[in-house]
Structure formats: C-alpha cells, structure tokens
Amino acid sequence: MNYQDILGNCSETTVSQLVSRCPQTLDVFRKYVPEIETHRQTPVDMVASLADVEPKQLCQELFDTVMEQTPIEDLETDVLLELILKRYDARHLEKLPEIHRLARKIEAVHRANPEVPKGITLAIKKLEYMLADHIERENDYVLKRMEHDQPPSPDTPIAQMNEEHSLIKTQLKKLRHMTRNYRTPESACRSWQRFYDELKSLDFRLSEQMYLERDVLFPRFQF
Template sequence: MNITLETQVRDIAAEMPGAAELFRQAGISFCCGGKMPLAEAAKGQGLDPETLLAQLFALQEAANRDAPTETLALIDHVLARYHETHRRELESLIPLAQRVETVHGDHDEAPLGLTAALIALHDELDSHMMKEERVLFPLMRAGNTAALAAPLAVMRDDHHTATDLLRGVEHASHGLTLPEGACGSWTALYTGLRKLGDDVVAHIHLEENVLFPRFETQTA
C-alpha cells in the first residue's frame, strides 16, 4: 500500500497490519470519521503527521518480514496462522457478542448489531477460506499457473467484501471503545475483536501483497 499524508485513515486501517491499534492508541477514529486524510487526523490529535507516517512505514516493513519467504511454506503459514485462528476465534466471539448484546442491550454504548456483523464476517471468511483450501492453494502447490487468473480475481473481490464487513464490526462496536465500568465479558469481547481485526488485515495484506503477486506475474 502506498501511504501518503493524504491517504484516508480508514483505508490505512483496513489494509495495513497494526495500523488500527496504532490509531486507537493515538485517539484517531478510523470508523465513523475514517474518511479523514492522515495529516488532518494526526493534527486533530496534536500529533506530528510526518512522525505518524514514519510509524506506519515501520509497520509496513515489519508486516512484510513476519512470514516465510518460500512460497509453499508461506501457504502453510497462511493456513495455520490465519485460517485455523479465524475459525476458532469467531466461534467463541459470536456467542460472547450475543451475551453482551443481551445483557447490556439497554446501555447507551451497547454494541447493538455486533452479533449479526460477526456472523456475516464469519460466513464470508469461511467461504473465502474454503475456496482457497479447495481450489486456489492446490493450484498453487501444483504450479498450475494457467488456471489461476480467475480464482485470484475472485479472492481479491472476497478481500474487499471482508474489509467492508470488518468495518461493520468496528461500527457496531463504536470503534471498540469500552464504556466506563464495562464488565469482564464486554472487555474480553473487545480484546478478542481487536486481535481478530488485526489478524484479518494481516491475512489480507499477506495474500494481496506477497503471495498473490508471485502468481499473477506468471498468469499475465
């Protein structure tokens, strides 16, 4: 991702691993107010835009180092680190979200609609990951580059859908901002959602910017 001071913070948070947490720590909203350029968002919090941009560049460099370089090992990494993890975590987060909505539904900051948003994200990711496991990755392992153009295009479309659904989770949870005196379940839910969101962004980044281009140059 080519980040500049004019890039909108919502786009950075959606595509840059670790950026969402950096923005949260800085008090920058990338949910409802996320269409703001990076420079404007930084100045709004009394931060130096160039310093914040440098921190994002450092995150970008780190994201590209945290995975195997060999292609088959990279595929195995995606399966173990992201596919299995997303499924396991969503299976626990959905009922937890339902519990928080049910118990705290009358609270002004209740995450109403969060359960439905997580179910939609779960269904999209599960469908996407099954297509990778059953079609895309076997073709990659076999070196069948001639058949990869269409599946790769579908995967990129899926990534856009997942990103939009992740924004829905952020919106329903009010940017994962806990109200004062939040109970243990509510706290655990938002802690889990932060990790899930960061993992999904890292998963998409690794495929879009590292794995897929290796095969797209061969199918062009």
C-alpha cells in the same frame, strides 16, 4: 507450520548454522546456555538437553525469533501457504464462534445499556459466514493450486478472492464503527472487554493475512 519448515531438522541443525541465518537467535541460546559459544557445532535438540528444557520450548522460541526477523516477503511459497492455513485460517475458524458467543452474551445481558452496539451479534454472524465460505473456496480453488510454486491454471479465481477480501474489509470497517474502534465504556464488564479485545485481534490478523495474500503471495502467480 512445523518448526522444521524454518529451522530444519533440530537434531541436525547446529547452533552455528541457525545463528548464521538469524543472528538474533544467539540471544535465545544464551538465555538457556550462557556459554553457548563453546557449543556452536551442537545441534539444537542437544542444546535443549544441556539446558534441561523441553526441545519444543526452545524450538518455539527460536522459530518465533526467526519469523520476527525474516521479512515475510522473502518466505518461500510453501511456507507462506502453511502460514496462511495454520496460523491464520485455522485461528480465525477457532476464534469466530467464541467471539459470536460473546457478542450474543453482551447484547443479552446489557440490552438496556445504550452503549451496547445494536445488531453487533448479527454483524459478527455475517462476518463468520463470509469468512468460513471464503476460506473453504480459497483453499480448494486457489491455495492448493500454488503448492510447490506450480503455476495455477488460468481459471484460478485470484481476482475473485481479492474482491471477497474487499467485502471482508467492509464488514470489518462496519464493526470498527459499531464498537468505536473497539473502545469499551467505563462500565463494561470483563466479558465485554474480552469481546472487544478478541474482535480487535481478529481484525488485525485478518488485515495482516489479506496483505500477505494480496501483496505477497498472489503477485507471484499473476503476470
């Protein structure tokens, strides 16, 4: 997602405009320019120049603050789609191969340890395959048809996507059971701890995304 999707053009959006939309951004501005009240009509990129920081750094903090304070249910459809594609799907596809490698390493190095979940690599591989396949078809046949709030055609497989979400949830539940809710034993090495941390983070992001799609995005196109 680009900053301008939320902040507007940072060379045009002023401090006053952004603070009026999200009062919590004032604390971000004050951190860099304590006397920010005297610069309320100053564009965001000019504030970055005054503070001698990279505009990208300031914009990232402002963006994160706005996103934290804006109910996700109120985001426009195109913003939601961008969020799903870049903050969720892209991250899943980037992280899953790494998690798969960690699982394979843990099973190989600690194969004599009874606390290693047997079959965890295959379970991760199954999730990786399920998710890659699901993401590709969901993007091609569902999400692209919702751009600019255009009504998707009647054959858009929204119900099928929700069914696949249920299958993904079942696989995540299996992984939680296998890992005792991602609790590592005291003897776990750093790679093992990292593996469970990454897997737990993936679980959280997937659950968050499926809520976003099932309960926020898809109902906008189901009547």
